[in-house]
Amino acid sequence: MTCLVKSICGAAVLVAAIMVPRAAAAGAIEPPALVALKPGELQYWAAGEFTRDGKPADAPHVTVQMSTPLSIMRHEVSVGDYNRCVADKACVPLSDGQTNPDLPAVMVSFNDATAYAAWLSKQSGAHYRLPTDAEWTYAAGHRAPNEAPLGKADAVARWVAQYTRESQAAPVDTRPQPIGHFGASENGLVDIAGNVWEWTDSCYTRTVLDAAGQPVGHGTVNCGVRIAEGRHRAYVVDFIRDARAGGCAAGIPPSNLGFRLVRDDKSVWSLF
Amino acid sequence: MNISRRFALLGVAGAAGAAGLISLSGTNVPPAGVPAIADTAPPVALRREKVNLVAPPHVHPHNQVANQPPAIKEFKLTVEEKKIVVDEDGTTMHAMTYNGSIPAPLMVVHEGDYIELTLVNPATNTMAHNIDFHAATGALGGAALTLINPGEQTVLRFKATRPGVFVYHCAPGGPMIPWHVVSGMSGVVMVLPRDGLKDAQGRPLHYDRIYYVGESDFYIPRDEKGKFKSYDSAGEAYTETEQAMRGLIPSHVVFNGKVGALTGKNAMTSHVGETVLIVHSQANRDTRPHLIGGHGDYVWESGKFSNPPETNLETWFVRGGSAGAALYTFRQPGVYAYVNHNLIEAALLGATAHFKVDGKWNDDLMTQVQAPTPIKTA
Numbered sequence: 001m002t003c004l005v006k007s008i009c010g011a012a013v014l015v016a017a018i019m020v021p022r023a024a025a026a027g028a029i030e031p032p033a034l035v036a037l038k039p040g041e042l043q044y045w046a047a048g049e050f051t052r053d054g055k056p057a058d059a060p061h062v063t064v065q066m067s068t069p070l071s072i073m074r075h076e077v078s079v080g081d082y083n084r085c086v087a088d089k090a091c092v093p094l095s096d097g098q099t100n101p102d103l104p105a106v107m108v109s110f111n112d113a114t115a116y117a118a119w120l121s122k123q124s125g126a127h128y129r130l131p132t133d134a135e136w137t138y139a140a141g142h143r144a145p146n147e148a149p150l151g152k153a154d155a156v157a158r159w160v161a162q163y164t165r166e167s168q169a170a171p172v173d174t175r176p177q178p179i180g181h182f183g184a185s186e187n188g189l190v191d192i193a194g195n196v197w198e199w200t201d202s203c204y205t206r207t208v209l210d211a212a213g214q215p216v217g218h219g220t221v222n223c224g225v226r227i228a229e230g231r232h233r234a235y236v237v238d239f240i241r242d243a244r245a246g247g248c249a250a251g252i253p254p255s256n257l258g259f260r261l262v263r264d265d266k267s268v269w270s271l272f
Numbered sequence: 273m274n275i276s277r278r279f280a281l282l283g284v285a286g287a288a289g290a291a292g293l294i295s296l297s298g299t300n301v302p303p304a305g306v307p308a309i310a311d312t313a314p315p316v317a318l319r320r321e322k323v324n325l326v327a328p329p330h331v332h333p334h335n336q337v338a339n340q341p342p343a344i345k346e347f348k349l350t351v352e353e354k355k356i357v358v359d360e361d362g363t364t365m366h367a368m369t370y371n372g373s374i375p376a377p378l379m380v381v382h383e384g385d386y387i388e389l390t391l392v393n394p395a396t397n398t399m400a401h402n403i404d405f406h407a408a409t410g411a412l413g414g415a416a417l418t419l420i421n422p423g424e425q426t427v428l429r430f431k432a433t434r435p436g437v438f439v440y441h442c443a444p445g446g447p448m449i450p451w452h453v454v455s456g457m458s459g460v461v462m463v464l465p466r467d468g469l470k471d472a473q474g475r476p477l478h479y480d481r482i483y484y485v486g487e488s489d490f491y492i493p494r495d496e497k498g499k500f501k502s503y504d505s506a507g508e509a510y511t512e513t514e515q516a517m518r519g520l521i522p523s524h525v526v527f528n529g530k531v532g533a534l535t536g537k538n539a540m541t542s543h544v545g546e547t548v549l550i551v552h553s554q555a556n557r558d559t560r561p562h563l564i565g566g567h568g569d570y571v572w573e574s575g576k577f578s579n580p581p582e583t584n585l586e587t588w589f590v591r592g593g594s595a596g597a598a599l600y601t602f603r604q605p606g607v608y609a610y611v612n613h614n615l616i617e618a619a620l621l622g623a624t625a626h627f628k629v630d631g632k633w634n635d636d637l638m639t640q641v642q643a644p645t646p647i648k649t650a
Contacts, residue, residue, distance in 0.1 A: 051643040054645065055640070056643055097497065097499040154633055155643075156605050157630075157633075160605060160606060160607055160628055163539075163607050164628065167536040170537075174360040175361060208645055219646065220646055252535075
């Protein structure tokens with residue numbers, strides 16, 4: 001068991017790499033490799049859009065307590081993994097041309113990802129789901145874009161600055177790469193924030209803030225648009241598979257859409 | 273003269289021919305600037321000037337108002353056949369280019385100048401190439417005089433008699449013509465009026481910056497599963513590419529040779545108060561440029577400066593086989609998309625460029641009175 005000490009804004013997070021072998025039923029799939037992140041505190045720039053006084057406002061910097069251990073897949077779901085769900089007729093086939101089973105599954109919509117999670121849960125008896133945006137940011141560690149607001153006075157200057165920032169962060173090669181190509185984050189998550197943007201369960205929100213920066217009222221929640229995380233935070237329509245041509249992109253779109261899952265399970269530490 | 277019924281059926285020209293006389297309409301006044309038919313004397317003792325071309329979307333330095341008498345402007349184009357990547361999926365194409373870029377560079381001269389082009393086809397290439405200048409007169413635009421095999425070069429001189437932006441492209445003959453053009457072999461010559469651009473009232477128009485956006489349609493074949501194919505050579509690609517071309521539906525419609533070439537880090541830039549001339553060419557297929565968030569203050573839609581520009585356009589039409597030019601002074605900062613306004617081609621096939629414009633926002637022209645908020649009840 002390797003331990004790495006890492007800081008997110010002062011919080012120490014111990015990381016362990018764990019295989020989760022369970023009793024294999026005949027024909028059962030091999031459970032995915034998971035990374036377990038210990039509880040801790042996450043400070044990050046909140047997702048979604050914010051207004052104050054009818055004008056765009058900066059996202060607040062929030063503190064989130066991750067109070068239970070977080071088990072998250074070490075790798076993105078691969079073409080081979082996803083195709084097992086397709087073979088079981090529980091998932092829509094991938095777009096043509098994805099023939100290499102060892103590449104991450106891409107051109108995957110939010111709906112595709114949740115269908116896979118439902119299938120994998122049924123197969124394994126554990127509960128797999130997409131991470132929330134906070135969970136993804138926590139897991140991504142220093143690779144999380146966690147972009148500070150640009151501090152621009154007006155919406156247009158903000159827009160241009162965001163465009164420039166996303167241009168500079170954009171991957172040079174947008175073609176899917178073999179799993180492991182982008183290395184691992186300090187938490188051991190392989191390829192996170194590479195050139196595949198990963199779906200989260202979090203919906204697009206627009207929150208009204210009062211003068212003190214506190215949320216007022218219920219704001220707007222649009223779960224037809226979900227957050228896809230990568231080198232920058234993207235908001236993409238849930239049925240879109242190809243974010244380069246679709247989604248809410250007003251700047252630089254995600255290079256690819258894929259995903260990895262979280263496993264909600266208390267018995268994650270079993271060794272046999 | 274007696275015109276028999278047979279000659280009358282041939283039409284007036286036939287009758288005149290039968291009478292042994294063809295009457296030339298040399299009495300029409302040629303359009304402004306075009307020399308009379310009888311004026312055939314070649315240039316003697318003209319000053320020569322070598323021009324170094326730059327890669328699009330930029331344009332080599334030049335004066336808008338000519339400050340010297342007409343000259344022979346020397347240009348050089350070297351044909352380069354090369355394999356290129358045309359989109360973010362890594363789709364490849366065997367391109368044919370002048371000077372290695374798609375589109376080829378924009379050449380600027382003034383009306384009355386001569387363009388003397390040295391065209392080189394290095395021995396490393398596999399095919400014969402030539403050049404057809406829409407700005408030139410005679411010999412298929414020069415194509416009949418410039419066909420060169422790998423290992424050869426040639427020099428062509430033509431007089432720039434008509435002001436405007438004009439396409440040039442490779443035209444080796446027959447089906448090779450469309451194939452070479454949709455493989456990337458086209459560019460633009462801009463012939464400026466000697467006293468610069470003018471509006472309809474004859475008032476001078478000046479640009480602070482010029483961009484050349486060359487739009488290309490590619491026809492890359494797909495396999496039976498719909499995936500783009502790749503080939504070891506242009507020759508190997510030809511048969512299936514020709515079949516794709518016959519369908520007349522491009523697989524890619526791009527600016528500057530590849531999807532996203534003028535976006536992100538390569539977005540064009542400007543600032544509020546700056547006047548930009550955007551030259552747009554399409555050597556093969558109609559297009560309709562539009563600056564999202566802006567307009568065309570002065571647009572030479574058909575690209576010829578002897579015609580007064582149209583004003584205040586939202587979208588303009590550049591017919592296939594031509595170039596157009598639009599002048600605009602930016603009034604708002606922000607990100608602009610410059611597109612072919614067939615939005616399917618813009619968003620799905622690649623025909624989108626971006627401008628990043630800084631400066632001060634003008635609240636009078638537009639203001640967000642209220643940012644989006646939940647619908648107010650009661």
